[in-house]
């Protein structure tokens with residue numbers, strides 16, 4: 001599997017009780033400046049960033065690298081200033097008025113035939129990849145074939161669940177934030193909709209850094225079944 005797709009790193013922040021926002025329709029409000037800096041640093045290592053449609057609707061924008069040193073390092077590595085941004089939306093229901101469409105980013109859409117109807121070429125996304133079903137392995141193989149070796153997955157939880165279902169995550173960068181969110185009516189979880197088939201991945205702790213209020217944890221996922 002691995003040779004046929006990029007190296008995939010999920011980067012997200014969660015509460016101590018496993019939630020990534022207090023309300024599914026809103027962006028999280030618990031992240032510190034230090035966590036944003038961490039997110040930007042990890043995102044700067046990637047050639048592309050993949051994000052779920054609900055996350056885009058909640059944020060209105062995607063991540064845009066701003067740190068001059070990170071931008072300089074990308075130039076030295078021969079990378080474009082900003083990673084490619086890929087939005088996953090089966091429905092294609094995204095408002096063209098979102099500030100996202102005015103950010104200086106290269107935008108691609110992964111969608112279905114019905115979702116693609118609203119997004120003809122040149123109407124917000126530089127490329128639209130259409131497939132009747134999700135078929136994540138085929139999309140990732142195509143991405144790899146185009147030279148994408150390092151890709152970040154920014155969530156939300158339903159998108160991460162789809163990547164886990166396809167055994168298509170190699171690392172998790174989890175920020176553990178000092179907040180409890182499960183008491184809210186509809187707090188989204190960090191991973192949703194994943195059903196174990198065979199054995200779950202083995203997790204190996206690669207890094208554990210203590211920030212001023214958060215823990216920054218990096219795990220490797222090993223999908224080889226024992």
Ligand SMILES: NC(=O)c1ccc[n+]([C@@H]2O[C@H](COP(=O)([O-])OP(=O)(O)OC[C@H]3O[C@@H](n4cnc5c(N)ncnc54)[C@H](OP(=O)(O)O)[C@@H]3O)[C@@H](O)[C@H]2O)c1
Pocket residue numbers: 011012013014019020021023024025026027028051052053054055056058059088089090091092093134154155156157158159160162188192
């Ligand atoms: N704390 C953090 O680090 C963090 C990070 C990211 C997001 N969030 C929060 O997470 C929440 C959103 O997460 P979420 O889990 O509800 O949604 P999500 O994963 O962002 O997006 C789900 C949507 O992505 C598309 N999608 C995902 N998997 C798909 C698949 N297999 N096939 C086709 N389309 C697929 C669908 O779009 P359509 O509905 O358009 O078909 C689906 O509704 C928001 O509250 C956001 O603020 C927090």
